[in-house]
Amino acid sequence: MTDAPPLCCGVPARLTNGAEIYPNRPDLRTKPIWKCDRCKSYCGCHPNTTKSLGVPADAATRKARSQFHDQVFDPLWKNADKTGGYANVDGPRSASKIRKAARGRLYGFLAEKMGLAREHCHTGMFTVEQCRQATEALRGVTYPMVRKWHDAKKQQREQAA
Ligand SMILES: [Zn+2]
Numbered sequence: 001m002t003d004a005p006p007l008c009c010g011v012p013a014r015l016t017n018g019a020e021i022y023p024n025r026p027d028l029r030t031k032p033i034w035k036c037d038r039c040k041s042y043c044g045c046h047p048n049t050t051k052s053l054g055v056p057a058d059a060a061t062r063k064a065r066s067q068f069h070d071q072v073f074d075p076l077w078k079n080a081d082k083t084g085g086y087a088n089v090d091g092p093r094s095a096s097k098i099r100k101a102a103r104g105r106l107y108g109f110l111a112e113k114m115g116l117a118r119e120h121c122h123t124g125m126f127t128v129e130q131c132r133q134a135t136e137a138l139r140g141v142t143y144p145m146v147r148k149w150h151d152a153k154k155q156q157r158e159q160a161a
Contacts, residue, residue: 002015081094109149114133
């Protein structure tokens with residue numbers, strides 16, 4: 001079953017594949033891709049689905065998003081299990097659990113810094129300007145700082161309850 005098309009330029013995007021978008025990449029031939037026929041923007045899908053990764057983006061936006069991901073966002077959560085503070089990282093399973101939780105916390109932290117609702121804070125939805133803001137918001141931030149922020153939030157909620 002095909003997932004709902006993302007909207008771009010006020011119209012639903014069209015589902016196509018890598019054969020159209022990346023003609024020189026036979027390895028991506030069958031990769032599902034949503035394309036906006038009005039502005040020629042496109043975006044990929046979550047692995048093995050046709051669920052769009054955010055909304056279609058033009059080249060500059062795609063570049064800003066992937067730079068933010070590769071250089072700023074991903075290094076922060078992907079090394080979370082190695083930043084100390086976890087006594088029982090006993091193997092790849094718990095490390096991957098820690099990283100998954102870290103990613104969620106990092107998104108929460110970023111949403112607050114950017115003044116966005118958590119559900120609107122997704123890299124796949126960022127504009128070029130928001131990528132810049134997000135990079136700025138995470139400048140000098142380390143994962144232990146994010147964890148501390150998360151623990152303080154949790155404590156506030158518990159005290160309020
Ligand atoms: Zn468009």
